[in-house]
Amino acid sequence: MFMGKVYCIIKRNGNFYFPVKSKTGPYQNEDGSPKVGYLAGMPNFFGGTINRRNKFQALRAEVLEESQDKISIKLYDSGNENEQNCKIESACQESLFHTSFQSRRGCTDYDFYLFDGDHYAEMVTGGMTIADFGAANRLALSTDAAAPNEEPERREMACILKIPENRLPDNIDRFLNLCIEMGGDFLLDKRSITSHRDWNDKGTRDAFAEFCRRYGHR
Secondary structure, X not given: OOOOEEEEEEEEOOXXXXXXXXXXXXXXXXXXXXXXXXXXXXXXXXXXXXXXXXXXXXXXXXXXXXXXXXXXXEEOOOOOHHHHHHHHHHHHOOOOEEEEEEEEEOOEEEEEEEEEOXXXXXEEXXXXXXXXXXXXXXXXXXXXXXXXXXXXXXXXXXXXXXXXXXXXXXXXXXXXXXXXXXXXXXXXOOOOHHHHHHHHHOOHHHHHHHHHHHHOEO
16 A cells, blocks of 8 residues: 655646645644744645555545645535545546656655646536636635644645646746746745755655646746
């Protein structure tokens, strides 16, 4: 059984959606100091640790949690969660998820996927709509100051960025510049030493580079 970590970017209606980490990490050590390696203010993928769940069920749960219920992945408008999970898993064996990058870091496997809502017509992306963004390219989420009583897992992300498919560059440095342009104050400047270094070291840069290479435009 796959026991690593699984991540995805959402594609829907000609746009890619991905989260940006909150600048104030919600996780702390026992002495109250912030945990390192949090990637504050950097673009990320939705997802996380699988534990005992099927990796696609885990990904569905992580997307819902990290988007603060703005994005829900479900198939066939069924109120039965077990039935939905079975159909999600069944569809994944075909073409619902498309692998974009996979690597091994130490003893942990990382899988990265594109969840293509345009490809699978009966998928429903709930909660979040294009109208929520208005004319902006980002949708703000509640962070520490706005939601202090929320579980830390629901305060990881500061916003969701929307990048039109035709604006996605095929170059990782131009991608970061575009994120800073669209994300504004939600993102750290890429010269921020700690978060940018950790973003590179954790393999997140490699995953985004592969994502841009596959789906970006010159």
